[in-house]
Amino acid sequence: MKNGLVVKDNALINASYNLEVTEQRLMLLAIINARETGNGITADSKLQIHASDYMKHFNVDKKTAYEALKNAVDNLFNRQFSFREVRGGTDFIVKSRWVSRIAYATNEAILEITFAPDVVPLILRLEEHFTSYQLKQVTQLTSKYAIRLYELLIAWREVGKTPQIELSEFRHKLGVEDNEYKDMHNFKKRVLEPSIKQINEHTDITVTYEQHKRGRTISGFSF
Known part of the structure; x- marks a missing residue:
């Protein structure tokens, strides 16, 4: 992860959701990963987060990083958020999951995330209304x-x-x-x-x- 830049559409910044610290951190790593692929991602793309990434960015030991990734399989899959979406002058409140698929390779300590369809445009197809910051600010x-x-x-x-x-x-x-x-x-x-x-x-x-x-x-x- 080269520059560690987190970028979110303001609809996602202002969304309502409840994620624990480890879950927020993993989502931030996945967002950075998605932007740094260089090839773009879709709602079918599988993004990998290694325990070593978590250890490096958040200065935790191997056991803590492994547990964070392993626990995310059950917890993150069930997490939801809600956000405002204006289409054709109509104001919608949208509810979505964060991920549509999540997998964990125990031996390699790799978490594989596929973002839900509503999340992808909120982290990639950004035009005017977005917020960015360096990951190091929240580590x-x-x-x-x-x-x-x-x-x-x-x-x-x-x-x-x-x-x-x-x-x-x-x-x-x-x-x-x-x-x-x-x-x-x-x-x-x-x-x-x-x-x-x-x-x-x-x-x-x-x-x-x-x-x-x-x-x-x-x-x-x-x-």
């Missing part, structure tokens, strides 16, 4: 929420600030389930503030946030 982020927050924020890097994001929308984009961290104190303590701390310590951006209220209730955040 030290150990919170799944921190990785997602970083992606959401850098889509606004040139502007320097985000618009206000409604709380429910923000939670869904980060991958926080409806029954998780419902209390705002816990949400800040377990999700928001640790993510901002990791981003400020380990990436190329520095983040502060402002909370917005409707009456006495926090209704959203801007960054």
Whole structure:
């Protein structure tokens, strides 16, 4: 993987999904792999990720890398995401799996991924509205929420600030389930503030946030 450039359509950046850290990392490696093939990929292409790639980029030992790839076979196959798609003036909410096929070669520690049809254009056939960043910016982020927050924020890097994001929308984009961290104190303590701390310590951006209220209730955040 030569330059480690992650590129996603903004529809995918702003999608709602819940992937664990290892799953997000594997998806990022697969996206880089897809772009660096040089031949383009289709919904039938089989992309290989080696345990050595995972070890190298995320500075983990062999056992951790092998387990990440092996566990992904069951977990990633069942993961879904939702995103907005506008066609002919009609606004659709699309639900899709990340992969249509996944395989693991135990002896060689190779994960083989085939992206679902809806994913391919969101990582390859990009025109105007996309976000890119170097993989190294997120390799030290150990919170799944921190990785997602970083992606959401850098889509606004040139502007320097985000618009206000409604709380429910923000939670869904980060991958926080409806029954998780419902209390705002816990949400800040377990999700928001640790993510901002990791981003400020380990990436190329520095983040502060402002909370917005409707009456006495926090209704959203801007960054």
